[in-house]
Amino acid sequence: MKGRDMSKNTVKVGIIGSTGYAGAEIARLLLGHRDVEIKWLVSRSFCGQNYEDIFRNLFEVIEKECTDISLSDMAGDVDVIFTATPQGYLQGELKADVLDKCRIIDMSADYRIKDVKIYEKWYGIEHHSPELLKESVYGLTEVNRDKIKDARLLANPGCFTTCSILTAYPLMKEHMIEKDSLVINALSGVSGAGRGAKVANLFCEVNESAKAYGVTTHRHTPEIEEQLGYAYGENVVLQFTPHLIPMHRGILATETARMAGKYTYEEIKAVYDRYYKDERFIRVLKKDMCPETRFVEGSNYTDVNFKIDERTGNIIMMGALDNLEKGAASQAVQNFNVMFGFDEAEGIDMIPMVP
Amino acid sequence: MKGRDMSKNTVKVGIIGSTGYAGAEIARLLLGHRDVEIKWLVSRSFCGQNYEDIFRNLFEVIEKECTDISLSDMAGDVDVIFTATPQGYLQGELKADVLDKCRIIDMSADYRIKDVKIYEKWYGIEHHSPELLKESVYGLTEVNRDKIKDARLLANPGCFTTCSILTAYPLMKEHMIEKDSLVINALSGVSGAGRGAKVANLFCEVNESAKAYGVTTHRHTPEIEEQLGYAYGENVVLQFTPHLIPMHRGILATETARMAGKYTYEEIKAVYDRYYKDERFIRVLKKDMCPETRFVEGSNYTDVNFKIDERTGNIIMMGALDNLEKGAASQAVQNFNVMFGFDEAEGIDMIPMVP
Amino acid sequence: MKGRDMSKNTVKVGIIGSTGYAGAEIARLLLGHRDVEIKWLVSRSFCGQNYEDIFRNLFEVIEKECTDISLSDMAGDVDVIFTATPQGYLQGELKADVLDKCRIIDMSADYRIKDVKIYEKWYGIEHHSPELLKESVYGLTEVNRDKIKDARLLANPGCFTTCSILTAYPLMKEHMIEKDSLVINALSGVSGAGRGAKVANLFCEVNESAKAYGVTTHRHTPEIEEQLGYAYGENVVLQFTPHLIPMHRGILATETARMAGKYTYEEIKAVYDRYYKDERFIRVLKKDMCPETRFVEGSNYTDVNFKIDERTGNIIMMGALDNLEKGAASQAVQNFNVMFGFDEAEGIDMIPMVP
């Protein structure tokens, strides 16, 4: 191995679903973490292959084969398992005794939504371990930091949801926008669609085009509604419309809402600052600057800002993050850091790279 | 010249601003038109240069130098002038006597907005020929076809506006959506930003990123409001938020509105069909299909569709077009065809090319 | 159907492999051809589906289902069959009696290489109808026009090969370069890799990257060598290295060779002009202008040029074409036009669209 000394690493980690984009990004980030040893890279499809042959950016950085060890077998051998697996996998496999042996950080939606009926309706699958929903913690770090510390089962938020929630959170919590007026239009890079071999995600099908998809039915809708409902203190109903655009990474959320009163720029700005100025990974931009995904790409940052339209009585809130980082892998590592007592920025302190 | 026989061409054309993207696209389309002779290609910056050296796609297709002839000098020598010029140019130059000599198809906003005060407020410039606003015709072909026939001064619509209006037009006209509830989020390819040498439009600044811009202040807002107001029969106020995404061409409009009553899919579809089924260049897609810009790229088509959300009471209307074609050049030629009595599809009957 | 009148169409056409990129482009071009009726769109994978639902650019342009009719059944019902099928398909299916009923334009390599041993070595498959190689005609239109007229079995050239051959052809034929010194480096857009669902061609695997592939083993090598060997009059051995770069369409060939003597720019230019100045679809650029793929995209053009390096004694020849057009579909239609007595440019007279 060229240059990475792992001798002092202490927290033992397994990654299930390690050859998808999110799983691979978790692996890459943990390779830069001071106190982690990656013990298992699990992949059914690539079982027996060298990880560095699949992700050749890691050539000579990691020397490890993909295996197909089961969740329960791995549980006794590691301190934490990251599951970057399809919807339904974990809730079908997980038993309470696994959580006695190790902690789990799950990238799927299996334990994000507390109401099992809503999960089953929007995902169209039965939930096989609803009893675990009680103890799962929703891993939006900046909102749930205290609960995350002791979580055994961490439900890492979705990419659209992290961006959508953080962008509107302060004003929703302060009742400064009308709660059911929210229209969220969000743009996503293609990596959010995963690494599966589908015609729809071929370069020649996706490049030089844009489309809305999942209109009225996208599964991140109830997740956003639930969390913003907690913020507001009442149920929230909103319109969420995602779009696919030709770039690798990035979520941009544009959120239009009716203001609940007459507020000045300074008043709104003060609220955002109150919530976020001490947050290392959330940046409230200067007046009139619109978030751009390139300025957060490759980092754990979420950039947010807003613009009041006195003419219409609306406020337009905007947020940008990297869907594979704060929208998936780096937020998972951020939560990992909180759970295991590390500096919250350990291993995820990347400065966005431009261009 | 290889292969293009111009001997029988009859309508004489001049293009001012012929070296921008819209002007060049008008030239390219007219080269494929049966009865057009391009007499003048005007460009201040490229004066004296061969057009085929600037746009090398036209190498050996057209042999003509760029000149810097004035509007009034050209007027007597051609039947129609296309002005693909910056905002303010035409209203500063145009006098009524020019219109006695030739017709004008203007790509700028100078004669689109009937209320000169609104123009001056949103564009921040004084209007020097407001007396001509009376006779200018707004060139949204499908809506104003009859007036266009005799127009001497044709105000060709903007790209965002064409897409935004056509997408909502039938439901606004039929009062099936609440008139002031419209939230339009639109995405644009980079060619909409023009061919000027600006750092902001460099490949490395634009690629792999997305941003909103002109939030609450974009100049296409009053144009959309005015035209949809005509459709509704009353003033309309709406929220329009444009975004820049990394592709050459394409506008995608996602328009969310509150439904004015309970309507079924079939009822709404019937309305769209009533308005558009005989329109050659507007395609109402099949149920649940979302417009994608790649499927209209390079053509004069606008693809539209909608989705009802019974859960929220909203309807999401969607439209896609090519900003340089139906959003600029090919709609200009469509209007030209109407004005000069050609088949409306002459020269603009391109089938979109995928990929 | 909106706007396309097929009543007068006369030549009946079937397309096998109509849902790949090349097959779909042939269909799109033929829809713009004056005297063609598309009778059969064959696709095993999409059998029974509406063609306009698969290629939604053709929505309301063509109303036809994909079928799975066999080659021999179709033969009696059409005048010509385009086969845009995988290597080996046609040579395994085709019998001489099919050619008595209809003509075939084949996009694969099955009948391009006259020496069956070379075919079998480079393609690694057995040839099942080598007796038909005698009558197949290599469809490089500008070189073999006379033979193409009467061809029953037309072997349409590959994309890299068309570009590589046309770029070097005049100097090779005139013995102005050393025949075995040719180093061809070529770049290809991603559509050349086809429309199959492969991880390697996903947007996120291909975008923002470049690589060489098939180094020393690419199957277009013997095809280029054979044709340039005919031009030179002796066997030619050359080095061909293809690369994949992130764009939809385009082949750019950069060909370095040792000059066989001291020639001036004017002497070389005169040779290129002698071969190509009357060719409608080959453009020899002005001095010092390098071909760019964008200037031929969507057209049947091949742009070529060269630069002499007196310092090294080499000449660098350059060529650009659109791999799906002159490199596949539009050259197939060009050959179709020659075979059926149409104007050679009928249906393929597109002016490249920029941007």
Add this chain to the structure above:
Amino acid sequence: MKGRDMSKNTVKVGIIGSTGYAGAEIARLLLGHRDVEIKWLVSRSFCGQNYEDIFRNLFEVIEKECTDISLSDMAGDVDVIFTATPQGYLQGELKADVLDKCRIIDMSADYRIKDVKIYEKWYGIEHHSPELLKESVYGLTEVNRDKIKDARLLANPGCFTTCSILTAYPLMKEHMIEKDSLVINALSGVSGAGRGAKVANLFCEVNESAKAYGVTTHRHTPEIEEQLGYAYGENVVLQFTPHLIPMHRGILATETARMAGKYTYEEIKAVYDRYYKDERFIRVLKKDMCPETRFVEGSNYTDVNFKIDERTGNIIMMGALDNLEKGAASQAVQNFNVMFGFDEAEGIDMIPMVP
């Protein structure tokens, strides 16, 4: 400032030309370096502006204004100056006494070429401080590490050159290829063209296209020839043809040469390994794997490999690096580390990010 503690930083740095892509990347890398204090960010065009407003990826990461301090004024205040300036700037400004006060790492070509006549011929400008050429050290770290340690004036190599040289270096030095047979075709991402406002580098001019440029005249030619000449021990003449392709970052070099004898894969591999296996930032890939730029993007790695063609007697050598990193900024920091006694990987130990 969020999260970066600079209190212990010790080496004081100034960057001239800090608002170009290379200068900004140096700044970004040094912000992650343990023992650096950035004292001056010099930019004539952006003088007085906040650096974080220009490069908003650095918002809340660095708080510093751009200034326009002169080279000699800055010399006494810092330990080292990075000059990311246009060709000719430094050789016109630099006097020997500046080097008595601080060390210089120059990103331009001003002190790369030892023969001033060759510099003046290829760059077309007069050299005003040729006396300093004697002491300048060519900063190809892996080749010149020992000389770099004590360098006062470090000439950081060009992007094409670093890639081209490292790819062929072992075989050239071992005389295993014919020295004058080398044909280098190289592809570059657009960031290599700089951040100036030029029409030619607009998204819509560059995207979806490829071209060769600087054919026979590119200024990196003599730099590659000089360095490979040192390796071989005699003058080397070669053919270098660069190409521009639509991606942000990356150089891919494909180098074809005649082998000087019959060598097996194992023999050649052993030579590459001998030169590079202990080099942290050069990776010799496994057999038959071709370098891809995405696998080195954002890192200081150079990936190299080769393929023997027994049929032609040629060898094809391939190399990939990130033009802004190993091709510019991170190699500059690597040299800085060598010059100031840091671990060579300090601040530049990034693992490439995919996708």
